[in-house]
Amino acid sequence: MRALRTRFGSIGWRHLARVALTLGIGIAGAFAYARTPLPLPWFLGSMLACLAALAVRIPVGGSYFLTLVMRIVLGLAIGSAFSPEMADRAGEMAISLTFVFPYVLFLGLTGYPYFRLFSDFDRVTAFLASVPGGFQTMVAIGEDCSADLRRLSIVHSTRIMVIVFFVPIWIQFSGSADLNNAIPAQAGFTGIDPKEVLILTTCGIGGYLAAKWARISGAAIIGPMLANGAVHMLGLAEVRVPVELVNAAQLVIGVHIGCQFAGVTARELLSTVTIAFGYSVLLMIGAAIFAVLVVWATGIDQNAVALAYAPGGQPEMNLIALVLNFDPAYVALHHLLRVIVIVIGAQFLISWLVRIDTKQTDASPS
Numbered sequence: 001m002r003a004l005r006t007r008f009g010s011i012g013w014r015h016l017a018r019v020a021l022t023l024g025i026g027i028a029g030a031f032a033y034a035r036t037p038l039p040l041p042w043f044l045g046s047m048l049a050c051l052a053a054l055a056v057r058i059p060v061g062g063s064y065f066l067t068l069v070m071r072i073v074l075g076l077a078i079g080s081a082f083s084p085e086m087a088d089r090a091g092e093m094a095i096s097l098t099f100v101f102p103y104v105l106f107l108g109l110t111g112y113p114y115f116r117l118f119s120d121f122d123r124v125t126a127f128l129a130s131v132p133g134g135f136q137t138m139v140a141i142g143e144d145c146s147a148d149l150r151r152l153s154i155v156h157s158t159r160i161m162v163i164v165f166f167v168p169i170w171i172q173f174s175g176s177a178d179l180n181n182a183i184p185a186q187a188g189f190t191g192i193d194p195k196e197v198l199i200l201t202t203c204g205i206g207g208y209l210a211a212k213w214a215r216i217s218g219a220a221i222i223g224p225m226l227a228n229g230a231v232h233m234l235g236l237a238e239v240r241v242p243v244e245l246v247n248a249a250q251l252v253i254g255v256h257i258g259c260q261f262a263g264v265t266a267r268e269l270l271s272t273v274t275i276a277f278g279y280s281v282l283l284m285i286g287a288a289i290f291a292v293l294v295v296w297a298t299g300i301d302q303n304a305v306a307l308a309y310a311p312g313g314q315p316e317m318n319l320i321a322l323v324l325n326f327d328p329a330y331v332a333l334h335h336l337l338r339v340i341v342i343v344i345g346a347q348f349l350i351s352w353l354v355r356i357d358t359k360q361t362d363a364s365p366s
Contacts, residue, residue: 026045129151
């Protein structure tokens with residue numbers, strides 16, 4: 001029994017040491033990245049530092065629990081951006097949200113034939129790779145349907161990395177905003193009192209548990225966001241998440257993305273990652289077209305629209321909107337609707353694709 005306890009204890013300490021090393025690499029990358037003219041050092045710098053560490057075979061690894069906590073922090077921070085005044089914007093936001101439905105249809109109609117044409121993905125894997133409905137959600141659905149989980153994970157990891165890296169840089173160098181001077185609309189630790197800490201903690205834990213109970217995709221973000229957003233929209237509180245925690249969330253989520261590429265072989269890099277990179281570029285072109293249409297129809301700030309329609313990961317795009325102070329509540333609602341539409345639609349389409357594969361398998365000569 002003692003030997004067993006010692007064994008698991010040593011594994012625990014090794015894991016903690018690896019997480020500490022990874023966070024240290026991420027912090028070093030953030031400071032180095034901050035010396036460049038590129039935006040979001042805590043987020044993009046930590047992500048690139050972990051990728052560089054993997055390239056030289058440094059054993060980096062993230063923490064599920066820490067990532068979960070920081071996603072709850074992110075959800076709370078986005079919820080703080082909700083306000084009673086949002087009701088006055090219901091018209092323009094409704095028009096903008098309506099564009100999400102043809103946008104999701106575009107993603108599927110573009111991605112599915114792309115993966116079927118340029119790769120040897122089966123139907124189910126090609127479909128799940130083509131729709132950005134949440135990394136973990138798509139992999140979970142794929143597991144139930146016997147999809148190629150390895151390729152599916154690489155495709156979505158590549159998509160998230162490419163889009164979260166290039167979209168902020170495009171905003172920076174398009175001249176529409178100076179992201180180096182962007183300051184998140186958050187207070188520091190010195191500006192928060194115990195009552196506000198209690199409100200945030202209650203909304204964070206309660207919102208997460210409620211969303212988890214309801215089996216909502218992305219519960220760690222959606223639950224706290226809706227709970228804190230409701231408190232703010234009702235005018236019951238104006239508490240903001242301290243900027244230090246927002247920076248910590250950038251660091252941890254950036255590291256998490258970088259660590260997704262651990263174990264990727266040279267062969268996979270040349271095949272699956274290359275194909276996924278091409279699809280990411282295709283997605284950004286399509287997203288840009290829809291963003292132009294939404295700006296024309298609503299007059300909403302083009303940077304907020306660009307982030308709302310960028311097909312990156314829901315946590316990552318919400319984080320960028322929050323840190324750069326580009327209407328995070330607006331951006332979050334669009335990504336929430338996108339994920340809901342994709343997840344619900346995927347349930348029906350996947351069963352149809354599985355039936356097709358089953359019929360073809362039964363009809364093939366033995």
